[in-house]
Amino acid sequence: MNSDSLLVAKGISKGFPGVKALSNVDFSLRKGEIHSLMGENGAGKSTLIKVLTGILKKDQGQIYLENSLISPASAEEAKRLGISTVYQEVNLCENLSVAENIYIGREPKKNGRIDWKEMYRKAEVLLKEKLNIEIDVKRTLSSYSTAIQQMTAIAKAVDTSSGVLILDEPTSSLDKSEVQKLFEVMKNLKSRGMGIIFVSHFLDQVFEISDRITVLRNGQLIGEYQTSLLTRNELVSKMIGKEWIEPLLSQKKHAANISKKNFLMVKGLEKKGSMNPVHLSIKKGEVLGLAGLLGSGRTETAKLLFGIDASDNGTLVIENEKIHSMNPKLAIEKGLGFCPEDRKTEGIVGELTIRENMMLALQSKRGIFNYIPLKEQKKIAEKYIKLLNIKTPDMEEKIENLSGGNQQKVILSRWLATNPSLLIMDEPTRGVDIGSKLEIRKLILDLAAEGVSILFISAELEEVAACCDRVIVLRDRYQIGQLEGEKISVKNILELISEGAGVVESVHD
């Protein structure tokens, strides 16, 4: 073990029912270094962090802090040992002042009463010295921007931590200058000998700030690399990996079926703070892919199209009709359908049955008083249970009780029942067993052949390459390029993602 190693984890394994979230992962953090933890969704980053901070109990493995074995049983205990964490969502109380947020629970006291003056003074000194920020610490946290709130959380973490600071996606809601500011703070802390674990989806930032990078994929350690010796391209392919060769590749796309007419056209649609202007069009019967890493703006684009998030700029045209203000109900009326990424909280209605879940979109399209008779409902449900091979004893089973893949098929049925012209599918195959995965992909191709347009979003690039007629590549919430026909390949998409930095700057700034 290295003498300057601060936090070392060896052979960490953690399983959840049905999933092996981490298997035999090693990780080491040195004093005075910034160490990035990289990986796509489900790679095991957050599980590893939760194990290190005592929120989750590991199944196997050891954790050493400054060469002594530790096994924190709670976040509290980890904090006491000197491991502090700042999460993406600021876990502070907005209604309290900045100073109070830093010191609540350990307020400076004089004669048994809280010494506010001392608290303010200490907070000011802390922010000034450690973070180089000067703000009015008496104001409530809610009166400050997210960046300052983040800084407050970091100040709190730094003040209670002795050596290890974990920053879990701290930059996702910060702008460029604020990110720079954060990096300065990180460098300052690093020079004081602190070890920082940095988690971010932004490649540029990772390359700019970190000394070393550890990559995880599907709960496995892929490797630990010196940042200076790694190229973007290498990093991205390590994160995404080479999946098994598609049995589906044999199933060719039906490019011939694509109509010349645009079904939907978007010009400069944007929502400030979540997605930069998007330009795209989808023809009838076309499968359009949106590719990019997590956090690149895939889901945000889909939500803008479906009217879940209101856009602040740009135009949306569906079949030559300009839509001024989109909302889900209108989207459904216009023939759109949307399978959301987060199936559990945005897709299924857990308490309702399979049949009822399937009816929701069609029923809201028809209106509240135009009730679909039970007989028809049963017929529709039966049809899709058979068509999509949904495994359930009964259509009156609660959807909660189904497996992930079958739940996804029910959500797909919900939209298929509305007979959509454009189906937006956000990660329809994630968390789904391989059998269902293949079935869903086949369904996409079949639908396209019938003339339905598909907007297909997936983190698995092989899947995108296999299914799509055209692929739009996103990065860091910018649309950076497009691939068509023969040019669509995992390699080309990867190249665009990792080397498109220049494009973004020149086109959109």
Added chain:
Amino acid sequence: MSQFMIRYTQSKLFWPFAALVLLLLINFFTIPGFFHITIKNGHLFGSLIDIMNRVIPLLVIAIGMTLVIAKEGIDISVGSILAITAAAAASLLEVAPLPYAILFALVIGLICGLWNGILIAYLKIQPMIATLILMTVGRGIAQLITGGQILTINNKAYEYIGKGFLLGFPFAIYIGLAVFCIVLIVKKKTALGLFLESIGSNKTSSHFAGIRPEKMILIVYIISGICSAIAGILVSSNVSSADANNAGLWIELDAILAVVIGGTSMRGGRFYLGGTLIGALFIQTLSTTIYSIGIRPEMTMVVKAIVVIAVCLMQSGEFRKLIRQSSFKKKVNEA
């Protein structure tokens, strides 16, 4: 056998129904003549008829409340709306014919519901807080209408609604049944039930599926307002007067209790109109039982308090966990 038992005991309606049956059994053994029904002048009389007659205002309000709670809301202004509509109907009866008075009361109920709905749907005020306003102001408005007095009603046709008999049964029972059936039909024959349960269970998913919560909120509070108006007519015609202070006092609490006993969760989602019916009957039977057994009627409130907590504890996941743990420990110890 055990499969069969599990199936039935897991049904949401099983426990409230069992409790009601148990209560009736207690009455059967302790109160002679509890199930005795006599016929006088072609009208049925007896404790059971009495319970059925008295429960109607509560039932009607609880039905409205069921829909509101299914949508994760609550309406604590129902008692005040009842008082306002009772006062409105009674005062209009002095100058206008019966149909106008009834229509007027219903419209007032609708307006009250609309007011609550707008505050909740469009101003996004929490349901408890929004309906608190009308709850506070309502009784004042009712007194304004009655001029601070208890208005007596001298209209035989109006009194028939709450006191009359039809085919041997009290007329109010028919109204209660009608409201129950109408709402049941609306639930079964429109998408209202589906949408309410969907929003109450998962707001985000419902929104993504194109269901607009604002419209549903308006609808349920309007229904609740109209139900309260019907209850207002029933109560005022039954006692031939409109009392701004005491008409429907605390009925909101009984109504919420009836809904919760009936198996509809305060967290929204699935709702059970049949359960609410049983819940309302349970509460009324309880009151009547306490009265008939000879326990001082004052006990009712204490018993209700204990029942509320017991029912809520049964629904609480934490409590179930505790029970399961202790029974598990027992099993371990026995083994």
Added chain:
Amino acid sequence: MKKISHRINENNIIIIATLFLIVLLYGYGSLSFTGFLSMQVFLNLFIDNAYLIIIATGMAFVIITGGIDLSVASFVAFVSIITASLLEHGLHAYLVILLTLLLGIIFGAGQGYLIFRFQLHPWIVTLAGMFLARGLCYLISTESVEITDNTFMFLSDYKLYVMGENYISIGVVLSIIFVAAAIYLSKYTSFGRYVYAVGGNVSSARLMGLPVGKTTIMVYTLSGFSSALGGFVFTVYMQSGYALHLMGMEMDAIAACVIGGILLTGGAGYLIGPVLGVLSMGMIQTIIMFQGTLSSWWTKIVVGFLLFLFILLQRLIVIRRGKKRMHSIADLHTDSASTKQHASIS
């Protein structure tokens, strides 16, 4: 001196509005009615509402954590009747007072325990508490019971003279002490700050390692205690115990909190607020009394209308806060200078 505009912010705007309202009402009353301006009329506001001030202040703690306590009015009635009947049975007055205060603490702690331990809805639990307390009243006596105990008579008749002929009661003194203690508690003790943290964001409070459970149980205990103390003050004031005392007063207490700027969504408000809320409601009552021709139910309507206005005001503040946050996130990507009016990152 700081600019006034700087001093007015969303935290104190409601308090300022309430103060303004009180001045307005007092000014209107003084100009319209002779005798309104008298010192004693003003002091009577405190004498008549001392119990409500105590109860609303206790309730404020509960509301700041994001909860509610509906049992307060029933518990006051319970205290009044149990006091009266125990005195009738010859128990010593001070023992009775001690006993009722203890009962209040146990009652409140029980409610708090049920709410926290089993995650029950505070409205439901305290509703049951309301039933229970009222039911127990009826069990003790359905009649009004006069209090003839000497100590209580003495306490009731005691007049503390301030500024010449004018006087206040023991209850007023108690209520002032209580409010002062509450303000101290909220501002200078860890418990007080935890109350705000829990109301601001429970999950954050938990993640920061604050004792959420203990705080929740404590606020309901405090509210139970304040109901008992308020009950004592009220019993002394009324000189009787009656099961029907103060029907619906819990809504007055809640209204006082709302008008006094305690946000019903929790996490915000000053403990001086409920007093101001009670005073403005009392002022309305006094004006209607002086007016003579208006009936007392106008109080309910006017208070309800005020409640509506203040809830709307609260709502606007929350909306504005949300808008501002959205802006600050949006602006980050366009013009970061404009969002940093308050923050200068050096």
